[in-house]
Amino acid sequence: MVVKEEEMVLVTPGEVLGKATEVKAGKGAYVAKHNGLVYASLTGLLRTLSPPPDSPDQRPTVEVTGHKAHGPVPEPGSVVIARVTKVMTRMASADIMCVGAKSVREKFSGIIRQQDVRATEIDKVDMHLSFRPGDIVRASVLSLGDARAYFLSTAKNDLGVVSAESTAGKLVYCISKYDLNIILFYSFWIFCILQIASNIISFITLFKFS
């Protein structure tokens, strides 16, 4: 789409932008069925976009861009960043924080079901080994879900936990999907061993200098 160069035209809702036979209604415009006119539905700047040269419909599109941008809303297929809030045996619930590259303005909750965690061996997924509360997850939206939450999926190579906190309290980043789970699982033991080792060392040093 190419934006036509023209002077700034401000419109308010209800102003006539043209005939439906001559222009197409884009964002911020609508077609009235009873008289076939295109009206503005928002307050803002009027823009006319010329159609792509290869399309069969050669009408230019009129759209009104308002001054206020609404927060993004997740829709099926969009990739979101979410924070895991609760892990259950069959699913994990998460709060959606970003849709694409934009942060959301209000709270959207999502659910990652056991069968949507990974693409293979979906019946052997252990939710508690896959997620922990506080994990940052990259997921794609499967559907609008039920009334409460969106259904999310991490069953793709580029999706999954991207950032998490280990039991030792350090931030862990994802190198690969498999590694992160392993690190998280064993980090507690590594932490314990390190603690014991440091205790022994301090004990020895104390013993030496006294």
Add this chain to the structure above:
Amino acid sequence: MEFVSPEGLRLDGRRPTEMRQLRAEIGNVAKADGSAVFEMGNTKVIAAVYGPREVQNKSQQMSDQALVRCEYSMANFSTGDRMRKPKGDRRSTEISLVIRQTMEACILTHLMPRSQIDIFVQVLQADGGTRSACINAATLALQDAGIPMRDIVTSCSAGYLNSTPLLDLNYVEDSAGGPDVTVGILPTLDKVTLLQMDAKLPTNTFEDVMQLAIEGCKAVANYIREVRKFLLIAVDIVGLCLVIKFRITFVF
């Protein structure tokens, strides 16, 4: 009582078909998605719009359109004698309903399914015609919130006193007990969304009074369109200045 003097002037010095002075401000409530203050003479109303947002009460959620809610209230200090009124009295629930229905008629609710839009209007100064002022303020606030609408809704009242149709009644004329016709219209689509009258009036007189009120609505519509465009440009200029300022500070 004489409401129109022999010279053809009303109690506050207006002519019968003259409106009170209009004034509007936009963006007064920082936390709201859209807000406006609208004044018609001494009547002053503030409106705030929140939404479209998620439905609070899930049982009210509609899968094909947005839920519009409206709450009207009068500030204790808005009338001459200060009264403490209960929140949900008959009058305010009725006006809330009227405003909700009027605004619902112009909002493209089918574009925002499963969501809710809240409109709060409060009367800061009451001098007659609060219903109309509330509708006008709500329209401005909805526009400010960027909610898609079929057309703007504007409203104005007209009455019939001393055998003269009077436009935009003030409190004294309103409480005279004569007929009070409140009209709300979609000005470009030429449609009536609100028509209220609580008195008896002969048909031909009613037509005149209603026509006068419609003319008033159109005048309000022109004012709202002008003010909206002017304020939009003003916001753009302020934004541009900020950008320039930031650029300068960045350079230094």
